[in-house]
Structures are given as structure tokens and as C-alpha cells.
Amino acid sequence: MDKNEVQKRVKNVVATVLKIDEEEIADDANFIFDLGADSLRSVQLIAAFEEEFDIEMDEDKALEIQTISASVDFIASYLD
Amino acid sequence: MTDRFEIHQKNFKELFYPSSVAIIGTNNVKGTVPHDILINVLHTGFTGKVFPVSPGETSVAEVKAYKYVIDITEPVDLAIIVFPSSVCHLALEQCGQKGIKTVIIISAGFKEVGEAGYERELKLKEIAEKYEMSIIGPNCLGVINTDPGVNLNASFARKMPEEGNIGFLSQSGALCTAVLDYARAKHIGFSKFISFGNKVDINEIDLLHYLGDDKETKVILIYLEEIKDGSALMKTASDIILKKRKPILILKAGRTSAGASAAASHTGSLAGSDEICDAAFEQAGIIRCDNIEEMFNYAIAFVYQPLPENKRIAIITNAGGPGVLTTDAAIKEGLELAQFSENTTKILKKNLPSTANIRNPIDVIGDAKCDRYNIAMSNAFKDDNVDGVLVILTPQSMTDIDLIAYEVVKVAGQYNKPVYTSFMGEADVSTGVDIVQRNRIPHYILPESMCKSFACVYKFKERSFRKTVENEIYTDIDRSIAHSILDEAIRDGRSYLTEEESVRIVKSYGLPALKNGVAKSGEQAVQIADNIGYPVVMKVISEDIVHKFDVKGVELNIKSAEEVQETYSSIRRNVESLQPDALIKGIFITKMIPAGEEIILGIKRDPSFGPVIMLGTGGIFVEIFKDVCFRVAPVSKQVAISMIQQLNSYQLLIGKRGNPSRDIEAILNCILRLSQMAVECPQIKELDINPLIVLDENKGCFVADAKIML
Numbered sequence: 001m002d003k004n005e006v007q008k009r010v011k012n013v014v015a016t017v018l019k020i021d022e023e024e025i026a027d028d029a030n031f032i033f034d035l036g037a038d039s040l041r042s043v044q045l046i047a048a049f050e051e052e053f054d055i056e057m058d059e060d061k062a063l064e065i066q067t068i069s070a071s072v073d074f075i076a077s078y079l080d
Numbered sequence: 081m082t083d084r085f086e087i088h089q090k091n092f093k094e095l096f097y098p099s100s101v102a103i104i105g106t107n108n109v110k111g112t113v114p115h116d117i118l119i120n121v122l123h124t125g126f127t128g129k130v131f132p133v134s135p136g137e138t139s140v141a142e143v144k145a146y147k148y149v150i151d152i153t154e155p156v157d158l159a160i161i162v163f164p165s166s167v168c169h170l171a172l173e174q175c176g177q178k179g180i181k182t183v184i185i186i187s188a189g190f191k192e193v194g195e196a197g198y199e200r201e202l203k204l205k206e207i208a209e210k211y212e213m214s215i216i217g218p219n220c221l222g223v224i225n226t227d228p229g230v231n232l233n234a235s236f237a238r239k240m241p242e243e244g245n246i247g248f249l250s251q252s253g254a255l256c257t258a259v260l261d262y263a264r265a266k267h268i269g270f271s272k273f274i275s276f277g278n279k280v281d282i283n284e285i286d287l288l289h290y291l292g293d294d295k296e297t298k299v300i301l302i303y304l305e306e307i308k309d310g311s312a313l314m315k316t317a318s319d320i321i322l323k324k325r326k327p328i329l330i331l332k333a334g335r336t337s338a339g340a341s342a343a344a345s346h347t348g349s350l351a352g353s354d355e356i357c358d359a360a361f362e363q364a365g366i367i368r369c370d371n372i373e374e375m376f377n378y379a380i381a382f383v384y385q386p387l388p389e390n391k392r393i394a395i396i397t398n399a400g401g402p403g404v405l406t407t408d409a410a411i412k413e414g415l416e417l418a419q420f421s422e423n424t425t426k427i428l429k430k431n432l433p434s435t436a437n438i439r440n441p442i443d444v445i446g447d448a449k450c451d452r453y454n455i456a457m458s459n460a461f462k463d464d465n466v467d468g469v470l471v472i473l474t475p476q477s478m479t480d481i482d483l484i485a486y487e488v489v490k491v492a493g494q495y496n497k498p499v500y501t502s503f504m505g506e507a508d509v510s511t512g513v514d515i516v517q518r519n520r521i522p523h524y525i526l527p528e529s530m531c532k533s534f535a536c537v538y539k540f541k542e543r544s545f546r547k548t549v550e551n552e553i554y555t556d557i558d559r560s561i562a563h564s565i566l567d568e569a570i571r572d573g574r575s576y577l578t579e580e581e582s583v584r585i586v587k588s589y590g591l592p593a594l595k596n597g598v599a600k601s602g603e604q605a606v607q608i609a610d611n612i613g614y615p616v617v618m619k620v621i622s623e624d625i626v627h628k629f630d631v632k633g634v635e636l637n638i639k640s641a642e643e644v645q646e647t648y649s650s651i652r653r654n655v656e657s658l659q660p661d662a663l664i665k666g667i668f669i670t671k672m673i674p675a676g677e678e679i680i681l682g683i684k685r686d687p688s689f690g691p692v693i694m695l696g697t698g699g700i701f702v703e704i705f706k707d708v709c710f711r712v713a714p715v716s717k718q719v720a721i722s723m724i725q726q727l728n729s730y731q732l733l734i735g736k737r738g739n740p741s742r743d744i745e746a747i748l749n750c751i752l753r754l755s756q757m758a759v760e761c762p763q764i765k766e767l768d769i770n771p772l773i774v775l776d777e778n779k780g781c782f783v784a785d786a787k788i789m790l
Binding site: 018032033037038039 | 107109135136137163164167171
């Protein structure tokens with residue numbers, strides 16, 4: 001899967017979990033500072049990504065990811 | 081003071097008296113810090129504008145919210161950041177772009193969690209410096225200002241404290257909440273209440289300086305866990321105490337932590353970090369407290385009542401036993417029971433029952449109502465021999481506790497002398513206690529605490545009105561000798577000087593050293609001894625030997641050339657046997673002087689307070705008897721005198737019990753010269769002069785042994 005596709009699907013998941021407009025999600029948006037994710041939502045996002053991409057992520061490492069672009073790279077590494 | 085200090089003092093107006101506050105990272109989840117802080121600001125009477133900033137919400141607590149602080153079009157004086165630590169720098173950067181000058185960062189997750197957190201803190205400091213902002217925190221409870229003109233509760237404390245005149249600074253946020261609750265129960269109010277957390281930027285010195293000038297603050301309380309710049313703390317504190325007459329009370333944690341060095345010198349092993357802290361605080365006039373209760377016991381005495389003119393107290397009680405306890409406690413604290421005038425005694429005798437005790441303590445006896453308390457208090461206050469009144473009440477069945485409390489308040493308000501109370505008990509007296517506390521009469525559960533507090537206030541008054549004396553600088557010294565020896569040793573990578581070198585250094589600063597020489601052979605030793613005059617003392621010189629007695633490297637009272645020859649060889653043999661790896665550089669020979677008092681003088685360089693001078697009863701048992709005291713250099717003559725007077729052996733020095741009186745002036749001279757050396761020779765890490773042999777009055781003293789560590 002190419003990165004553009006991963007990014008599209010990541011933004012879709014984020015929009016759903018955080019209940020925000022997908023158009024408002026910048027490529028380098030910070031989950032907390034720009035998108036308003038709190039600790040509960042952060043855990044929900046990880047679960048949602050795992051379901052969307054059918055992968056199992058290292059939760060500690062996943063929680064360190066702060067931006068959309070970093071999460072795209074992180075998820076892509078699981079898909080490679 | 082640094083530029084950052086000047087910037088903070090300029091920015092403090094916005095911090096404590098903002099017209100507008102942005103809470104950045106807030107949310108609608110009740111019971112969380114980001115939410116509760118916003119509620120506190122909104123609902124405790126803040127007189128300015130409030131702007132919630134929350135990327136996920138359009139409103140928080142029914143107030144319009146902004147996605148970013150830069151979206152707010154109006155000016156913002158103060159920002160409170162409550163985002164997780166990972167994004168605080170993003171919020172702070174935007175605050176800087178917007179021109180906000182003061183920020184409180186509540187969030188935890190910085191240096192207290194380790195290296196990664198420490199890096200995050202450094203980023204915050206960088207941004208603050210870039211925009212000339214001032215930051216409180218991170219990892220703090222927040223800031224409270226009870227001034228009715230602003231009513232700011234920028235914290236997540238449960239409730240707004242009462243307005244008052246106590247300024248409180250704390251390094252621990254959790255302690256703050258306990259203190260607030262404790263104070264609330266006792267109706268103790270605050271002017272400013274500041275939790276400064278990790279102090280990445282604003283620290284206790286900045287805040288202390290501000291509170292020193294703050295007209296709403298009459299006494300300053302500080303809880304500290306570490307002191308980075310002890311000398312700045314001392315300087316700021318003593319300026320405030322002497323110029324503003326504001327007491328400063330510090331509760332410093334870590335009394336029991338190991339601080340003494342690994343016995344490199346006597347001074348090093350005796351001067352633990354807590355002993356130095358005690359000494360430094362005492363020297364600066366800071367009142368060190370052992371616990372929160374003691375701190376507030378003193379604080380309410382300072383803030384609620386006038387300072388006493390002197391230490392003569394009148395005790396008024398309705399029970400004999402507590403009267404005696406209070407008398408004992410008062411005497412123990414150095415107070416005096418006032419001797420009533422004839423007129424006072426006459427009036428008390430006429431107006432109190434025959435069974436009452438009209439001497440001091442005045443016992444108005446168990447069935448006393450408020451009228452007897454009135455008579456006793458009024459006449460005690462009117463008596464010129466009385467400087468303060470201590471009122472004790474015990475709850476008998478007929479005791480009108482509340483009425484007596486009101487009477488105490490009424491009478492106290494008519495006189496400008498201090499009154500303190502102790503309504504002994506807990507349950508029945510609680511309403512009476514409440515009355516006196518609400519009316520700013522200090523109350524103490526125990527008479528002992530009451531006396532201790534009165535004594536503390538009296539001592540502060542005495543001390544703060546004392547004139548300070550400038551430090552003397554000696555000009556009859558040769559710094560170049562000291563510096564050349566020290567610098568050469570450092571260049572050679574050495575950490576100890578020999579005794580001969582150490583003696584030359586102390587001599588260059590005018591301390592009286594004995595005639596001496598260094599022998600590298602038995603014959604040379606004899607020549608030197610002949611020149612000095614018998615008897616002599618002979619000691620091994622080796623950088624590898626710290627305590628010469630331990631290796632039998634010292635011999636005293638050598639009376640002849642033959643003995644000198646023999647001793648030269650025996651010392652070398654002893655050292656070679658007991659410490660074979662020690663490199664012997666020679667034998668140090670010095671005159672043996674007549675017996676005198678043995679004193680120890682020392683220097684230790686403290687990482688926080690700088691050079692510290694030690695004075696004590698000396699000799700080889702110094703670490704057993706521990707009759708020592710410390711002061712931070714530079715030391716004035718006044719301070720040096722107090723050091724000598726503090727020693728247990730002072731009574732011997734001034735000639736008690738048949739002892740001859742010794743040359744105190746000579747000791748004083750040595751302390752002052754050593755103090756100057758400590759400041760001017762930063763290469764010295766530790767120094768011992770042990771013993772300094774002090775002869776009879778006007779006969780001087782001599783350095784008998786000296787040791788310097790670099």
C-alpha cells in the first residue's frame with residue numbers, strides 16, 4: 001500500500017474517532033495540540049488504526065507518535 | 081542580578097494582576113486538571129477576561145473556546161498551559177508569538193521524570209528567553225492572588241484561600257493543597273500563594289524579591305527542597321529582613337540527607353549540607369522551621385499582632401497547672417515574667433477574688449467569667465513593665481468560652497501590645513478558638529507553642545533592628561604567595577598541599593605561624609631545630625598522608641639535638657611500616673609552644689552557599705565532641721564574635737572555673753583573615769587549622785598544624 005493511501009485512511013480514522021472534519025486535518029497536524037486528542041482518544045486511535053490496517057502495533061511506541069505524518073510512517077513500517 | 085531577574089520583576093505585574101487569562105489545553109471533562117483550573121479562574125471572582133483555548137471544543141464551561149491562543153484577537157496578560165508535556169513547547173511558542181509575557185505551566189512530565197523530560201524543559205527555557213517571557217513551573221499547582229482587585233485562582237487547589245498578609249512559596253504542589261486546607265481551618269489568609277514547581281525559569285529568589293516589595297505581604301513563608309544559589313538567597317533574604325523588616329520563614333526538606341564529605345578533613349566531615357544551611361539561614365536572619373505547624377505558629381504571631389518592645393510577659397490563666405506549664409515554657413524560651421507595678425497589683429487585689437493569684441501568672445481561678453479576664457488583661461496591658469500578654473483558658477463547666485473569647489478580642493483591640501491565646505482542649509473550646517482566630521488573635525493548642533512563637537517574634541525584632549557592620553578587608557596580606565602555591569599545585573594535578581605549603585599560605589594572610597623548616601636529613605633536622613630553639617615538634621611531610629597521628633608521623637616536645645636525630649629516623653621508619661606507599665618529602669620541624677586552648681578553624685566550599693568558615697573546640701577529638709559552628713564567608717566582626725560566643729568552650733576561653741582567660745581577640749583576628757582567604761582563594765576546597773593554640777589574654781595564638789585540600 002503506498003503512503004498516500006495510508007495517509008488517506010489514517011485521516012479517515014482520525015476524523016471518525018475525534019469527530020472532526022477530515023478536511024481540517026493537516027498532513028503534519030499534532031494529535032493533541034491541533035486535533036484535541038486526549039489520553040482516552042489516543043488509546044482509541046491506536047485500536048482504530050489496528051483494526052483499519054489489520055495490524056498489531058507496539059502500544060508504548062504507538063503512544064509516542066505525535067503527528068499524522070509520523071503515524072503514517074509508523075503504520076507503513078508495519079505494512080512493509 | 082541577571083537579565084532574567086530584571087525581566088521577571090518587570091513581568092510580575094501581569095503574572096499577579098492580569099486583566100486577562102488564557103487557559104491553554106483546557107477541556108470539558110470535569111474532575112481533570114485542565115477543566116478544574118478553568119473553573120477555578122472563572123468561579124472564584126476573577127475580575128478580568130477569561131479565554132479557554134481547546135483544539136477540540138467550541139466552548140468550555142459555557143465560555144467560547146479558541147483553537148489556538150493566537151486566534152484570540154484581544155490582548156492576553158497571563159497564559160496557563162495545561163496541555164500534556166509533549167506539546168507544551170508548541171503552546172508556549174504561540175504565546176510568545178502573541179506577545180504574552182507571563183505563563184504558568186501546570187503540566188508534569190518534565191525533569192522530574194528523567195532525561196527526556198529535562199530536554200523538554202530546556203526547550204521551554206529557550207522559548208522563554210527568545211520572547212523575554214517569564215515562566216512559573218512546570219509541574220506546579222499554580223498561583224493565587226487574593227487581592228480583591230484581581231481575585232485570581234490560577235491553580236487547581238480545591239478552594240480559594242481567605243485574603244490575608246502571608247506570602248507563601250512552595251516547591252511542592254501537593255504540599256500546597258495540604259497547607260491551604262490547614263490554613264483554611266484556622267482562618268489563616270494569604271496575600272499571594274505560589275507553587276513554583278520545577279523552577280525552569282522563575283525561581284524562589286525572583287519570587288522572594290517580589291514579595292519583599294509587595295505591600296500586601298507582611299511575612300514570607302517558603303517550602304524548599306533544594307537550594308541552588310544559597311548566597312543569592314541569603315543576600316535577598318537579609319536585604320528584605322533588614323530593609324523591609326519582613327520576616328522570612330523557611331521549611332527546608334532534606335535535614336537527614338547525607339551531605340558531609342568523605343572525611344577528607346575534619347571540617348569536611350563536620351560540615352554537612354544541613355549544618356551549613358542552618359548556619360546560613362541564621363546568618364541571614366531567616367527563621368528555619370521544622371514543620372508546617374511551627375511555620376504557621378510563627379507566621380500568625382508576626383502577622384496578627386504588633387512586635388513586642390521587650391520580652392516581659394504577663395500570663396493570665398483560669399487554672400494553676402497550665403499557668404505553671406506556661407511559666408516553665410516561657411523561661412525555657414528565654415522570656416521573662418513581668419514584675420507588675422504596685423498600682424497594678426493593688427488594682428488586681430481589689431477587683432479579683434481573694435483566692436485569685438495576683439502575681440504573675442495571674443490566676444483568675446476556675447469559675448472565672450469574662451469580667452475577670454477583662455480586669456486581668458486590661459491592667460496587664462496598662463502596666464509599663466508588661467510587653468505582651470498570654471491568655472490561657474481551660475473549659476470548666478461554668479466557663480463562658482465564647483464570651484471570654486470576645487472579651488479577649490475586645491480588650492486586645494484597645495492596646496498596642498501583643499496578645500496570644502491558648503484555649504486548651506479541642507472539642508468544647510472550638511467555637512471560642514474560632515472567634516479569636518477570625519479576629520486575628522494568634523491561637524495555639526499548647527502554651528509551649530505560644531511561648532516559642534512569642535520568643536521567635538521577639539528575637540526577630542531584636543535582630544532586625546540591629547545595625548549591620550561592614551566586613552573588614554585586610555591589606556597587610558600577600559595574596560600572590562597564596563595564589564602561586566595553590567596554582568602550582570593545581571597545575572601539578574595535586575589535591576593536597578603539604579603542611580609546609582599550607583602554613584606558608586595561612587601565614588601570607590597574616591595568621592600567626594610558628595618558625596619552621598623542612599629537613600631532608602637528620603643533620604639538616606638538627607640545624608633547623610637549633611635555629612628554631614627547643615623544644616620542637618617534628619611531623620612527616622607527605623601528600624599521601626592526611627592524618628599524621630594515625631601513622632605515628634608526629635612527635636612532640638623534642639628537647640635536644642640527639643633526640644632530633646633519633647626522631648627523624650623513627651618517624652621515617654613508622655611511616656614506611658604503616659603506610660609504605662606514602663612518598664615522604666621530608667620532616668617538618670616547628671617550635672613547640674606552651675599549652676593553650678586548642679581551637680579548630682576550617683574552610684569548606686559548599687556547592688550552594690560558597691565558602692563556609694568553621695570554628696570549634698579543636699584537637700584530635702574534634703569529631704567526637706563536635707563543639708563547632710559555621711558561618712558563610714565573608715564574615716563580619718559581629719558575626720565572628722557570635723561564632724566564638726556560640727562555642728560550648730566559650731566559658732573556658734573567658735576564664736571560668738579557675739581557667740585563665742584566653743586571647744579572644746587573637747581568635748577573632750584569625751577568623752576574619754581566614755574568611756578573607758576563603759573568598760579570595762577559590763582554589764581551596766577544604767582547609768583545617770587544627771589546632772590553633774590560643775594562649776592567655778594578650779599573648780596571641782599560633783597555627784600548630786594546617787591542611788589544605790584543592
